[in-house]
Amino acid sequence: MKKVMCIPNYSEGRDLDKIDKIVECFRGKEGVKLIDYQPDKDHNRTVVELIGEPEPIIKAVIESVKVAQEVIDMTKHEGGHPRMGAVDVIPFIPVKNVTTEDCVEYANEVGKAVGDLGIPVYLYEDAATTPDRKNLAKVRKGQYEGFFEKIKLPEWKPDYGPQEMNAKSGVTGVSARFHLVAFNVNLNTDKVEIADAIAKKVRHVGGGLRFVKAIGLPLEERGQVQVSMNLVNFEKTAVYQALEMIKSEAKRYGVSVYGTELIGLIPLQALIDSAQYYMQIENFEYDQVLETLLIEE
Amino acid sequence: MKKVMCIPNYSEGRDLDKIDKIVECFRGKEGVKLIDYQPDKDHNRTVVELIGEPEPIIKAVIESVKVAQEVIDMTKHEGGHPRMGAVDVIPFIPVKNVTTEDCVEYANEVGKAVGDLGIPVYLYEDAATTPDRKNLAKVRKGQYEGFFEKIKLPEWKPDYGPQEMNAKSGVTGVSARFHLVAFNVNLNTDKVEIADAIAKKVRHVGGGLRFVKAIGLPLEERGQVQVSMNLVNFEKTAVYQALEMIKSEAKRYGVSVYGTELIGLIPLQALIDSAQYYMQIENFEYDQVLETLLIEE
Structure with missing residues (x-):
């Protein structure tokens, strides 16, 4: 259906x-x-x-x-x-x-x-x-x-x-439009210029990943900063790619990732793609997820 | 429902x-x-x-x-x-x-x-x-x-x-019984004694993880070996825990993970738990996965 x-x-x-x-x-x-x-x-x-x-x-x-x-x-x-x-x-x-x-x-x-x-x-x-x-x-x-x-x-x-x-x-x-994945990466620093610089490197307009829009934001109560992203085509630019590129850029400032946020709804395939990367899963299929059997045909 | x-x-x-x-x-x-x-x-x-x-x-x-x-x-x-x-x-x-x-x-x-x-x-x-x-x-x-x-x-x-x-x-x-997750980890070596030794360390009976059953197997056509596991309670012993423990044991033999296999059906929560660990996701909820909206109530 x-x-x-x-x-x-x-x-x-x-x-x-x-x-x-x-x-x-x-x-x-x-x-x-x-x-x-x-x-x-x-x-x-x-x-x-x-x-x-x-x-x-x-x-x-x-x-x-x-x-x-x-x-x-x-x-x-x-x-x-x-x-x-x-x-x-x-x-x-x-x-x-x-x-x-x-x-x-x-x-x-x-x-x-x-x-x-x-x-x-x-x-x-x-x-x-x-x-x-x-x-x-x-x-x-x-x-x-x-x-x-x-x-x-x-x-x-x-x-x-x-x-x-x-x-x-x-x-x-x-x-x-394609489903948009709102994905934020929180960094262990309070310097918003670092989040800004990383956002510029990772986003499409700055020469980064094709389907990533990104800005740097302060998270004042947390004393941290955030790279706030919209991934506008998760099939072509996967969530893990954005995360790994941010980690790699953060290294030059000696800064690490404190945590990440997936905001709102995320398509199962986006989750599978990243799990598959990090867990090195060979040949995983969408319909191996038990819950897909509960979806009306 | x-x-x-x-x-x-x-x-x-x-x-x-x-x-x-x-x-x-x-x-x-x-x-x-x-x-x-x-x-x-x-x-x-x-x-x-x-x-x-x-x-x-x-x-x-x-x-x-x-x-x-x-x-x-x-x-x-x-x-x-x-x-x-x-x-x-x-x-x-x-x-x-x-x-x-x-x-x-x-x-x-x-x-x-x-x-x-x-x-x-x-x-x-x-x-x-x-x-x-x-x-x-x-x-x-x-x-x-x-x-x-x-x-x-x-x-x-x-x-x-x-x-x-x-x-x-x-x-x-x-x-x-609880849903069982069949999870195999393929190692970059053809020495089955290494898979055996790792299986013994990671499984419950050998002092390893509480809800893991594991054996070592040769994968002859691939020239590799496998730690083949049943995770009998993925809520308490997560898939990523088993994978990380195998990686850590494999290090002592200088062996790395070539790939992993999730066999058959896997509950969405098991996938979420591991994605959350590797991607450091804060506060992710089951019903943020778009497809859960398609399941009959």
């Missing part, structure tokens, strides 16, 4: 009644599992995490866009997080028997439906139709307020929906 | 019609998943692997005992594997939301039902009622042929069923 994740972000994080109406679209639906949702008052934004079968997820997400279109008025929206619409972004992520290409299809299906509701849609990341639209920050630049003008530029013609701004609902970004 | 494994062994590995009648008990049953079954002609024995909910599994296993009782005649059984009955052994293994104590209950439920069918039953391993019955080899000693006399000894009075031998069906062992 095909399984996909979808993490729609709604520009409402304060009015629990409105949030409940949106989240209701994901409750009690065959093939849709609501993992979690976190309303954020400061950001005035709610992130919903869904997992399930592509078609029911797509259907429920479109339904939620209709609800958000009714209950959220972007002319009155204030909040700390960058946003461009009532349904700000809808990313699809492959989980099982689904490729990133499949997720690009789902993004187009949702994009078309949202466009048909009168909301301009931009496809981004792996669903982007031009290189300029790959990066969400670039797409969202100027935010809701800026889109009244931005949408008129020929290079920012929406991928779906009207070619003019929807004042009440703003615009929506829909994307497909 | 509770999930358990059960691996019944039947003393028929040649007559595919008979085997099919037995295996049919596990097909198309709600709550019962037939993982695999392997008829072995030389052993004249079929090992069936089941996973699912306790009650449906118990029901199906009892049904299969009735079928085996009809189709297998132990007075005519020959085969290379030690055996004491038509249904030789029925081990239960905890998988999810089930403890070994629960499995002892299931073993008793099945034991009683099998006894009521007129087949003497011995509980062994964690279900054993005396220390002498913990070890299957000890229980099965003398095999089918020997039980006509052995069953008369007061210390070998069956736990359930008649106090005399069932000539057609023999006797059946029912047990509860």
Whole structure:
């Protein structure tokens, strides 16, 4: 059976009644599992995490866009997080028997439906139709307020929906991307310049690993520093590679790794790849993990 | 939802019609998943692997005992594997939301039902009622042929069923045990005495790790040797502990690890525990693995 994740972000994080109406679209639906949702008052934004079968997820997400279109008025929206619409972004992520290409299809299906509701849609990341639209920050630049003008530029013609701004609902970004692994390495030093220097060596832009984004951060209460990373393709750049490169760079400062953090969800294969490296396991298969037998076919 | 494994062994590995009648008990049953079954002609024995909910599994296993009782005649059984009955052994293994104590209950439920069918039953391993019955080899000693006399000894009075031998069906062992991890470490040497010496140091009986059984083996085609292990409680003696102890013992011979093998199914937690050690992960939780969201509740 095909399984996909979808993490729609709604520009409402304060009015629990409105949030409940949106989240209701994901409750009690065959093939849709609501993992979690976190309303954020400061950001005035709610992130919903869904997992399930592509078609029911797509259907429920479109339904939620209709609800958000009714209950959220972007002319009155204030909040700390960058946003461009009532349904700000809808990313699809492959989980099982689904490729990133499949997720690009789902993004187009949702994009078309949202466009048909009168909301301009931009496809981004792996669903982007031009290189300029790959990066969400670039797409969202100027935010809701800026889109009244931005949408008129020929290079920012929406991928779906009207070619003019929807004042009440703003615009929506829909994307497909690979599962991102958030991996932090805490170092036995309080010198943030060391974490910075290591982050620069290990990340792609600095000549490091292709699918690693990294920054250095102080961890003040711990008296330590952290190399905080996003691994954007764990199949090609494995978690252990990032860790081993950090250890190797840390050596020149006589600094060691105190501990690491895997934040949020991590795909089993990412864990297997690193266990296989460190334990030198020959020929280990995904379905040798007992729990994979408990997953619905 | 509770999930358990059960691996019944039947003393028929040649007559595919008979085997099919037995295996049919596990097909198309709600709550019962037939993982695999392997008829072995030389052993004249079929090992069936089941996973699912306790009650449906118990029901199906009892049904299969009735079928085996009809189709297998132990007075005519020959085969290379030690055996004491038509249904030789029925081990239960905890998988999810089930403890070994629960499995002892299931073993008793099945034991009683099998006894009521007129087949003497011995509980062994964690279900054993005396220390002498913990070890299957000890229980099965003398095999089918020997039980006509052995069953008369007061210390070998069956736990359930008649106090005399069932000539057609023999006797059946029912047990509860923890999931066993089969883990082999291949060494860069062809001297089997080194694998032997390391196995002796790492295993429980030799003063090594509490839940490790180990032997040294030659791997002739590879020109290497192997420390072949059963880790009988991976929660208490982790896979990485066994591996690190072998590396440390191998050093005295100047020998290194070429690779390792995890054989068959391994519980996710065993993999997590070792990944956590090698990657120094702080606070990693089982349900951070994405796939655990796909398991039925």
